[in-house]
Each structure stands twice: as C-alpha cells, then as structure tokens.
Amino acid sequence: LSQLPKQTRIEEYDIYQWEGFWYLPAHLEGALAIRSHFEAQDDDVIIISPPKAGTTWLKALIPTILNGPRGCKNIDDQEDDPLVKITPQLVVLTLEDQIFSVKNDRNPDLSTIPSPRIFHTHLPYTSLPNSIKNSKCKIVYISRNPKDVFVSLWHFMNYHRDDKQGLFPIEKAFDSFCNGVHFFGPYFDHVLEYWKKSLDSPSKILFLKYEEMKSDSKNELRKLALFLGRPFVEDEEVENVLWKCSFERLKNLEVNKNGIEPHSGLANSSFFRLGTVGDWKNSFTPEMEERINGIARLKFEGSGLDLYI
Numbered sequence: 001l002s003q004l005p006k007q008t009r010i011e012e013y014d015i016y017q018w019e020g021f022w023y024l025p026a027h028l029e030g031a032l033a034i035r036s037h038f039e040a041q042d043d044d045v046i047i048i049s050p051p052k053a054g055t056t057w058l059k060a061l062i063p064t065i066l067n068g069p070r071g072c073k074n075i076d077d078q079e080d081d082p083l084v085k086i087t088p089q090l091v092v093l094t095l096e097d098q099i100f101s102v103k104n105d106r107n108p109d110l111s112t113i114p115s116p117r118i119f120h121t122h123l124p125y126t127s128l129p130n131s132i133k134n135s136k137c138k139i140v141y142i143s144r145n146p147k148d149v150f151v152s153l154w155h156f157m158n159y160h161r162d163d164k165q166g167l168f169p170i171e172k173a174f175d176s177f178c179n180g181v182h183f184f185g186p187y188f189d190h191v192l193e194y195w196k197k198s199l200d201s202p203s204k205i206l207f208l209k210y211e212e213m214k215s216d217s218k219n220e221l222r223k224l225a226l227f228l229g230r231p232f233v234e235d236e237e238v239e240n241v242l243w244k245c246s247f248e249r250l251k252n253l254e255v256n257k258n259g260i261e262p263h264s265g266l267a268n269s270s271f272f273r274l275g276t277v278g279d280w281k282n283s284f285t286p287e288m289e290e291r292i293n294g295i296a297r298l299k300f301e302g303s304g305l306d307l308y309i
C-alpha cells in the first residue's frame with residue numbers, strides 16, 4: 001500500500017487512491033485481489049453500487065427473484081426465506097471486504113457456489129476484473145441522488161463512531177465528498193462510468209435509480225426480473241417480492257435489529273435507516289445544495305443522466 005501514489009486521511013480513516021478512486025486499506029487490498037483472482041462465469045449476476053445507493057435492497061431483491069420463493073405472503077415468512085434469518089448483507093457475497101479480504105483466503109474457491117451465483121462489489125467500472133467485463137455475466141447497477149447518498153453515508157459513518165468521537169463534522173465530510181475523496185469515490189465518476197457503459201451495452205448492464213425503484217416499484221421490479229431472464233407472470237408475484245424485500249419488513253426482522261455482519265463486524269441495523277427519498281433536505285444548507293448542483297451540472301452535462309438532483 002505504501003507504494004501507491006496517493007494517500008490521505010479523513011478524520012480517523014486513512015484512504016488510498018487507486019486508478020482514480022479512493023479506498024479504505026482493507027477494501028483496496030480486496031480490490032487488488034479481486035482483480036487478480038476473480039473469475040466471472042457467464043451466468044453470474046454482479047450487483048454493483050456506490051456505497052449507500054441501495055445495495056442492501058438489491059441484495060434482497062435479486063436472490064428473491066432468482067432463487068427465493070415468490071409465493072404467498074402468509075406462509076413463507078419463517079421457513080424457507082433466507083432473509084428472515086440472514087441479513088441481505090450476507091445473502092449475497094460482497095467481494096472486496098468479505099470474500100477476498102485480508103482476513104480470509106485471498107483466492108477462495110467460489111466455483112462450488114450453485115449457479116446463478118450472485119456477487120456484490122462497490123468497484124468502479126475502470127477497476128473491474130476483465131472476466132466481469134468480457135464474460136456474459138450480467139451487471140445490475142444502482143444509482144441514487146448524490147445528496148441522499150451523502151447524507152446516508154454521513155449517518156452511516158456517525159453510526160460507527162463511538163460516543164467519545166461525537167459526530168463526524170458534516171462540513172468536513174461534505175467537502176471530502178464534493179472533492180471525491182470518500183470510499184469508492186468520486187461518486188459522480190463512479191455513476192457516470194456505469195451510465196455510459198449501460199448505454200453501450202444494455203443487455204449487459206441494467207442501470208437502476210433508487211428514486212424510480214421507490215416511486216415506480218412494480219415497473220422497476222418487472223424490468224429487473226426481465227433483465228435477469230425471470231420475468232414475472234402474475235402481478236401478485238411482483239407484490240410479494242416487493243413486500244419480502246421492503247424496507248419496513250427487513251428493518252424489523254430480528255436479524256437486522258440485533259445481528260452483526262460477521263465479515264465486517266458492522267451492526268446489521270446500520271444498513272437500515274430511513275429508506276426514503278429527499279432526506280437530504282433535513283441536513284443541507286443552501287450553499288451545500290448549490291455546490292453539489294454545480295458539480296452535477298458539470299459532470300453530467302451532455303450525458304443524458306438524470307439523478308433526480
């Protein structure tokens with residue numbers, strides 16, 4: 001790590017830059033290992049997201065569409081539903097800090113996982129292993145309004161601070177976010193790369209927006225299932241999957257209220273906060289709004305990307 005060109009510190013975190021994006025040390029070591037070792041298979045599904053854009057939601061939805069029971073609301077809550085006992089954080093394997101982490105085997109054998117295998121990563125497109133780019137595996141990417149992403153990230157960082165440290169100063173966190181110096185940032189570049197690639201290869205990359213998933217859930221879910229080759233037939237199936245993976249249901253499951261995600265040691269509850277659109281209005285000053293709007297205008301101009309900013 002010490003040989004990498006850029007390193008900086010945000011409060012208690014050392015972060016490193018690799019191929020234009022910023023990483024915590026454990027994530028970077030994982031990212032380097034994924035790049036060398038991960039071999040995608042043609043029927044893999046790779047969930048990709050910038051942190052706090054709705055990863056957890058997709059980690060529940062995609063296995064439920066592909067493998068889970070789509071049946072009746074009343075009978076399947078306890079028995080055959082992995083989401084009841086295992087948090088979505090564990091249902092799907094996150095590559096960089098879980099599977100390829102320094103704490104585990106650096107080159108694990110993933111070939112025995114039954115297909116379709118589902119993985120998650122926060123890696124930017126630039127740094128994906130070639131086998132993900134070149135195989136026929138599918139990528140589902142989720143994006144979100146950067147203002148809500150920032151506020152969600154800020155709360156997440158505060159959640160994991162101890163009382164003595166107090167709140168992460170929001171001005172400092174915001175300045176770093178705007179400068180792109182945050183985990184897997186710059187956010188704007190992360191989203192823009194996948195947006196452009198999804199326009200070039202719509203059958204390879206499905207580009208979703210958190211806001212549309214919230215406002216037009218049934219249509220977005222139908223689109224997702226069709227992309228995964230498992231289209232819904234009955235409207236009731238769509239409703240059941242949405243209910244199974246709903247924020248309200250998942251947040252209130254025992255495993256998510258009190259469980260700890262074993263790989264990272266993070267409380268599962270930290271992945272379920274409000275689950276709404278527009279919470280940024282409760283934390284942003286007009287100056288913050290103006291600054292982020294300006295960056296978005298500059299970065300996204302001419303790209304056709306509208307993130308409901």
Ligand code: A3P
Nearest residue numbers: 052053054055056057152246247272273274275
């Ligand atoms: P908020 O902090 O705005 O509430 P990630 O999973 O990428 O870390 O993103 C976390 C964000 O997604 C949090 O946003 C969290 O509350 C929200 N979230 C988690 N599960 C969700 C679900 N099933 N439906 C909608 N939003 C969800």
